[in-house]
Amino acid sequence: MGLNYSILANNKEIFMNLKKLPISVNICSFNEEKDIGDCLDRVLANNPFEIIVIDGGSTDKTIEIVKSKGVSLIVAKQKGFASQRQEGLRASKMDHIAIIDADDHIEKNFLHILYEEMHEFGFDSIQARIETFEAKKYLEKAMGSTVYERKPAEEANIKFRRSVYFVKDISAGDVISKEHVRRIRPGYGLPPKFEQDIIGKEARFNIKPGVATTWDLINLNPSKLI
Secondary structure (H helix, E strand, C coil), rough: CCHHHHHCCCCCHHHCCCCCCCEEEEEEEECCCCCHHHHHHHHHHHHHHHHEEEEEECCCHHHHHHHHHHCEEEEECCCCHHHHHHHHHHHCCCCCEEECCCCCCCCCCHHHHHHHHHHHCCCCCCCCCCCCCCCCCHHHHHHCCCCCCCCCHHHHEEEEEEEEEECCCCCCCCCCCCCEEECCCCCCCCCHHHHHHHCCCCCCCEECCCEECCCCHCCCCHHHCC
């Protein structure tokens, strides 16, 4: 799921210099003072490259709360959900854009999981299901639900699944060769089908043997991953 922090924690240099997930998050708001604070806290915990809130002219404390979180704020020139979305998309710097509602409360590692599933299965886009906490309307009651954490059975399967690991020391800037990586268990690294995509690319950090491969460790333009 996302990054294997238990392994990265053993390599302090990688862990401390790990860059943000290459995703721009867009959140449209209008009088969302009750939810926007928690929404932003949860998105910030997912460590995206940038968060852009596009406000439609809130008259409550929404803008004040957004400014207090240190994220980007755009006050839409034209009111309306569609116009706000367009302004956010134009302002986004990353090729991958996550559109999140101001009353969404995403789980830990939510963006990492979706990001890796896009690459693993070759999706151009991906959509999460929604869990409604207070189902008031008919549509809300009809929605499915999901929690983006691994279930015990899935975690057990990971232990027996092969993935790509670094098996030799490599310095930041060095080109990764087939001698540097190997398909081994458990399955916390990138799927074996990405081994050839890794070979020939540069390492972004000094990497020790036993570290699971992730896109964050490889100097590769995110737009070329899919």
